[in-house]
Amino acid sequence: MAYRRFVALGDSTTEGLWDINPDGSFRGWADRLAERLAQDEPDLQYANLAVRGKLARQVVDEQLEPALALEPDLASVLSGLNDMLRRDCSVLSVIERIDQLIGSLRGAGADVIAFTLPDPVPINPIAKGAALRLRNLNLAIRDLTAKHGAYLVDLEAQPVASDRRLWHVDRLHANPYGHARIAAAAAEAMGLEGADSSWTQPFTDPLGPRSTVSHAVWAGKYLAPWVMRRLRGVSSGDGITAKRPELKGVRPL
Template structure:
């Protein structure tokens, strides 16, 4: 099934799929999965969409908590994106994480869904203090591609494109995409799925940024980021807490899609 033929789209994942960085807790979160659903609905207003993603979830938790509800919704299109929270943990096993993702790929494709996933960008270019984690990201990406090939899963492969690490595409915490970043992720998945009107424009660099920081100002920005975001994140990890504690999926049922007027 291709293009506007998709009628039942279900998104599984963590905070990125939930939409953090695009909207807020008062007005609501949008995010790349919502934007992808809107693109589907522009071609077919009969599309129904559910988003089971919950922030802070590890890949194993996504599998344990979201796979069965997703299968019960009988999607013809599903997106499965998880693993970054695993990469950030002290103990990281890329084979274990990829195994959870592959189990979801296998179950959803076996039921007849078209499944799409993402690889992750070079987080060291987004947040330089995270450079030691880059080998983990590369290892996970390689295993995602391998698992996807085995199950005929579509991959929106962001890793080869430096444009996706442009700071303007990321929110202040550098863990979640900005609204423009979420729009690019949606465009990448739409392009991978060959949806009508999609193209490779998401891979192209943004215009030069005259406000880009350098030298001492950039170093100070790194210190501010560490104090405002990295420190609190580490405290939560030490305490065994997660940003998703007590949270439920924002859109657990298949519902009609409202296409926003701005179309972005």
């Protein structure tokens, strides 16, 4: 079917970090998918409520009601990684929040796209502590999509999703190539015309090891500020508002 109102909910991945437009704004997989959807429905209206740093409960509290007010016929839910990176997080609570998001949107008549999250360890070895929590969350998301009849984009099931060549140097966000693959994965899950499994193909050349210098640069530029924010109880999303809070037209690809 051709969708007319697409609303994206979530955190930094859906906001589009670090897939940068020429004007410096963030594009991201959701923008890319909207551009693809506009090929089938030129009158498509698209809103993106995602904000970096948001936890699952914040996505529910801050984005769900505005999303429902926009009366989408398609919505996306990608949330939970920020929670899983916290040692004190309750995986069960996050699962309940995502259940609420998907269930509420489906109950309002929207088709919903939901995502498992890739194994973070090949991208960032210090994420080993979050890996088990993430696996449990992914198992639940598979169950929730079946329960609610939502589209599932199973990124965890594809090893290439954890290839660091698809990730920004901050080791937390996708780069433009990664966002393009996520958009292609969503298109395949939805059965859009012309979509296929080519996004799952691995790179043909082997991946070399990281240098000691690269680890040191990453720790100083990205890890240390993240730790400091946690210690101060602040978020990268504080003071940030949604980049596209209202439905607007989209230029097709």
